[in-house]
Amino acid sequence: xxxxxxxxxxxxxxxxYFTEMRxxxxxxxxxxxxxxxxxxxxxVYFPENHGALLGASRIAEKxxxxxxxxxxxxxxxxxLTADIGAWLMKETPLTKIYGLESIPKPDLIVFxxxxxxxxxxxFSYFGREFDCPVVGIFxxxxxxxxxxxxxDNVVAxxxxxxxxxxxxxxxxxxxxxxxxxxxxxxxxSQLWKKVLGTASNKPAPLSFFDGCILMAPIVVLRGTQIxxxxxxxxxxxxxxxxxxxxxxxxxxxxRIYWEGMPVWGKLRSLSELFAQNNASVVASTxxxxxxxxDFDISNPLESMxxxxxxxxxxxxxxxxxxxxxxxxxxxxxxxxIFHNSKTCFNNANGRFGLPGRLEKETGIPTVxxxxxxxxxxxxxxxxxxxxxxxxxxxxxx
Amino acid sequence: xxxxxVGIDLGSSYTKFAxxxxxxxxxxxxxxxxxxxxKDVFKNxxxxxxxxxxISKICTTGYGRNSFDSDIKKTELVxxxxxxxxxxxxxxxxxxxxxxxxxxxxxxxxxxxxNFYMNDKCSAGTGTFITEIAEKAELEISxxxxxxxxxxxxxxxxxxxxxxxxxxxxxxxxxxMPIEEIARSxxxxxxxxxxxxxxxxxxxxxxxxxxxxxxPYLKALISEEFNVDxxxxxxxxxxxxLGASVLAKMKK
Numbered sequence: 145x146x147x148x149x150x151x152x153x154x155x156x157x158x159x160x161y162f163t164e165m166r167x168x169x170x171x172x173x174x175x176x177x178x179x180x181x182x183x184x185x186x187x188v189y190f191p192e193n194h195g196a197l198l199g200a201s202r203i204a205e206k207x208x209x210x211x212x213x214x215x216x217x218x219x220x221x222x223x224l225t226a227d228i229g230a231w232l233m234k235e236t237p238l239t240k241i242y243g244l245e246s247i248p249k250p251d252l253i254v255f256x257x258x259x260x261x262x263x264x265x266x267f268s269y270f271g272r273e274f275d276c277p278v279v280g281i282f283x284x285x286x287x288x289x290x291x292x293x294x295x296d297n298v299v300a301x302x303x304x305x306x307x308x309x310x311x312x313x314x315x316x317x318x319x320x321x322x323x324x325x326x327x328x329x330x331x332x333s334q335l336w337k338k339v340l341g342t343a344s345n346k347p348a349p350l351s352f353f354d355g356c357i358l359m360a361p362i363v364v365l366r367g368t369q370i371x372x373x374x375x376x377x378x379x380x381x382x383x384x385x386x387x388x389x390x391x392x393x394x395x396x397x398x399r400i401y402w403e404g405m406p407v408w409g410k411l412r413s414l415s416e417l418f419a420q421n422n423a424s425v426v427a428s429t430x431x432x433x434x435x436x437x438d439f440d441i442s443n444p445l446e447s448m449x450x451x452x453x454x455x456x457x458x459x460x461x462x463x464x465x466x467x468x469x470x471x472x473x474x475x476x477x478x479x480x481i482f483h484n485s486k487t488c489f490n491n492a493n494g495r496f497g498l499p500g501r502l503e504k505e506t507g508i509p510t511v512x513x514x515x516x517x518x519x520x521x522x523x524x525x526x527x528x529x530x531x532x533x534x535x536x537x538x539x540x541x
Numbered sequence: 542x543x544x545x546x547v548g549i550d551l552g553s554s555y556t557k558f559a560x561x562x563x564x565x566x567x568x569x570x571x572x573x574x575x576x577x578x579x580k581d582v583f584k585n586x587x588x589x590x591x592x593x594x595x596i597s598k599i600c601t602t603g604y605g606r607n608s609f610d611s612d613i614k615k616t617e618l619v620x621x622x623x624x625x626x627x628x629x630x631x632x633x634x635x636x637x638x639x640x641x642x643x644x645x646x647x648x649x650x651x652x653x654x655x656n657f658y659m660n661d662k663c664s665a666g667t668g669t670f671i672t673e674i675a676e677k678a679e680l681e682i683s684x685x686x687x688x689x690x691x692x693x694x695x696x697x698x699x700x701x702x703x704x705x706x707x708x709x710x711x712x713x714x715x716x717x718m719p720i721e722e723i724a725r726s727x728x729x730x731x732x733x734x735x736x737x738x739x740x741x742x743x744x745x746x747x748x749x750x751x752x753x754x755x756x757p758y759l760k761a762l763i764s765e766e767f768n769v770d771x772x773x774x775x776x777x778x779x780x781x782x783l784g785a786s787v788l789a790k791m792k793k
Contacts, residue, residue: 509656526604527642531659534618538654 147392148350150378151357157374158360162242165189168251168313171270173263174363175433175455176256177281177302177448179329182367183322184309189248190364191266194238195223198230199408199518201237208519221262222487222518228269250274252312254305256281258458260490277312279305283453288460290453298449323441325367326448330439335375336362337435342382343426344475347391349382352402352425353415354392362434397422398539399476403429403468404483405491405517410525417529421536427475429456429468429493457491464493465501472506479539481532482512486522511535544597547590548624548785550617551575551605554640554668555751558586559782560594561790565627569593570779575605600789602781604641613792617781618644618659623652624784625747628774634741636763636771637781638731638752640668645738652784658739668752670703671727677707678714678723686758689724696722698730706730728759732766746771754778 146152170186172178178188198204204222207229212218214232216225230236231247238244253276255267264280271278281301284294306317339358342349350358358378365371400418402425407414418425433455440447456467472480480502482494489495499510513531516522543563550557552575560569569590573582590596601611602620621637626648632655635646647656660667675682696718700706713723731752740746748760748771757773764771774780 511657527659530604530616530618534616534654534657534659537616537619538657541653 148354148358148378148381150374150381151354153374153377154358154360157365157370159242161364161370162238162244165248167249169248170252170254170309171248171250171267173255173259173267175259175452175457176254177305177452179322179325179367179444179448180302180306180317181252181254181309183325184306184313184317185315186252186309186313187248188364189250191227191247191270192223193360193364194230194236194247195227195518196406196408197237198226199223200411202409202520203237204229204409204518205520207233207235218519219487221260221266222516224262224266225487226518227266231270231273250276252276252309253278254281255279256283256452257285258283258452258455260457260488262490277308279308281305281452283449283458285458286460287453287458288463290450294453295446295449298453299445302445302449319444322444326439326444327441328369328372329367330436330441332362332366332368332371332375333434333436333439335372335379337432337437339375339378339382340427340431340435341474342379342386343392343424345386346399346476347389347393347396348399348424348426348475349385349390349392351392351415351418352400352406352428352431353411353418355428355431356406356408356411359431359434366434391424393419393422393424395422396424398424398478398536400425401427401468401472401475401477401480402483403480403493405430405485405488407483407485407515407520407523408518409520410515410523413525417532421533423536423539425481427471427477429471430491432471433457461496461498461501465498465505468498468502469506472508477508479535480508480510481535482510484512484514486514486516487519488517509535509538543595544790545594546786546789547587547596547599548620548782548787548789549587549599549601549603549609549611550620550779550782550785551601551603551609552617552640552751552781553604555778556583556603556605557779557782558590559779559786560590560596561627561783561786563790565783565787565790567776567779567783567786570776570782572778598789598792600785600792602785612789615785615788618646618657619652619654620781620784620788621749622646622648622654622784623787624780624782625749625774626650626652627783627787628780629745629747629772632744633747634744635747635749636735636740637750638667638735638748638759639750640752642667643735643738645740647741647744652787656739668750668755670706671731671752671756673703674698674706674710674727677710678720678727680720680724680727682755685724685727686756688721689728689758690761692719692721692725694722694725695729696726697733698726728756728762731759732762735763736766740767742767742769748773749777749780751778 170181204226210229211225436451
């Protein structure tokens with residue numbers, strides 16, 4: 145039995161999402177303009193979700209070597225290598241879980257390089273495989289300040305996407321439908337923020353490891369009523385736990401910030417390791433990536449351009465430091481763990497001295513460990529366990 | 542009869558036993574190979590200890606700490622910090638070179654871990670690295686330090702990969718590089734790996750772990766590299782086990 149009832153409800157939601165997905169289907173990156181695609185009338189599929197599923201179900205090691213054979217390097221994104229490898233072997237965990245014959249066939253493929261350039265290569269590969277139109281949004285990258293010119297740039301690219309999308313779907317974008325989709329996205333996102341915000345309580349009723357499961361709707365169903373309803377229920381369940389003073393881990397003694405990607409194949413064992421050490425992961429950059437404060441239905445394209453361009457992963461190191469410091473304060477964090485995800489260059493944020501600067505600014509200890517989002521060959525169980533347990537001891541003093 | 546406390550450090554190469562008294566004094570020590578299939582060696586050692594001392598608590602540490610049913614389990618970093626502090630209660634930096642990893646620990650006077658670093662995956666530059674490379678170089682481990690002292694070479698092994706490092710050694714052998722130069726070069730390779738780690742040279746530096754017990758000349762080379770005095774505690778190989786035994790006492 146999952147600890148949270150919401151996790152059980154989520155299973156049914158995802159089942160419906162996958163089994164009822166119908167053409168026209170658009171593929172989209174997780175922080176891409178899914179609202180535009182939904183408003184155009186596409187069902188939206190997210191390959192990153194599939195990558196995470198391959199990692200979490202620990203079957204990726206079967207597929208990654210197949211992608212290597214095809215010339216995809218072992219040190220590039222393991223979502224990409226696992227996903228392309230699975231495609232080449234004509235397999236998907238969606239068959240076993242939801243009875244799908246294969247991954248959904250795209251009518252349009254859309255990516256946003258606000259997170260990395262790997263998505264461009266990954267999605268373009270499938271564009272060639274399916275002989276499907278591919279639209280890339282290439283925003284300015286690594287911004288400290290987001291200027292109007294940056295937003296104008298992205299808005300122009302959104303307009304181009306709309307025009308291509310309209311051609312594929314055979315009708316014009318309905319502005320009212322876009323506004324309504326954005327309204328639902330905004331509401332869902334704000335509820336997700338509140339769900340994560342419950343962890344600011346002591347003890348925290350949910351941890352990062354719960355968040356990695358509960359985040360599915362804000363990624364794959366953003367802009368739908370289902371997503372909104374799900375987080376209303378989740379919030380109510382978590383608020384109840386707060387009222388009853390029930391923490392995600394027993395006798396919470398240390399409060400951790402998790403920086404970087406999850407180790408999808410080790411969610412459970414890491415979650416247990418933290419719990420055994422009375423350590424709760426109360427905040428993370430990752431789960432917060434889908435908190436969008438800027439959506440504005442009176443100005444859909446500009447506000448979306450803002451929201452998707454100013455996400456953490458697309459920012460400069462100074463801004464990243466400030467964003468982390470805000471969360472550290474809000475969530476009363478005792479220590480920060482940097483996951484140095486070896487195949488995720490763009491979301492391994494400890495490589496340019498950020499941990500040291502953060503320690504200096506906040507006085508809060510940090511530790512980094514090597515691992516990966518999907519490819520467990522980069523993860524050393526014994527070393528990581530020793531490192532994390534020592535870190536917990538250090539924090540307990 | 543007074544109480545005694547056992548620390549067992551199940552490291553990647555050897556398992557070290559330490560027994561301490563109420564005053565944190567090391568009263569007994571023993572070492573057995575960790576990788577032995579013969580589990581009796583471990584059991585016999587423990588029985589020997591139990592026969593001799595009235596054991597109150599046991600703490601296990603090291604890579605295999607969870608494979609033994611003990612009263613408490615602590616990581617080897619925490620134990621190293623407590624172990625060195627039992628002898629030197631001051632703010633210090635500990636360099637622990639083990640079989641498969643190198644750890645740098647900033648340690649408080651009471652043994653508290655204030656900060657630490659350890660390698661994650663590649664074990665180049667650790668005990669196992671030396672053993673593998675020395676074998677390829679046809680060097681006796683026991684002679685390495687004495688030989689290395691007589692050379693002035695500045696040559697180091699370039700590769701981070703132990704397998705490729707062995708190929709480099711092969712090349713040196715083809716070129717008739719003197720054995721004492723090879724010995725010193727292997728040590729210098731270790732020093733170049735430690736050089737990139739966050740060693741706090743403004744603090745008193747202590748060197749412990751199995752490697753320094755077998756390769757005493759490394760102390761001089763590391764001292765030279767960082768331009769600081771370095772202390773190697775007595776029984777440096779047993780410091781972690783001693784720390785574990787002290788923690789066993791605190792569990793009381």
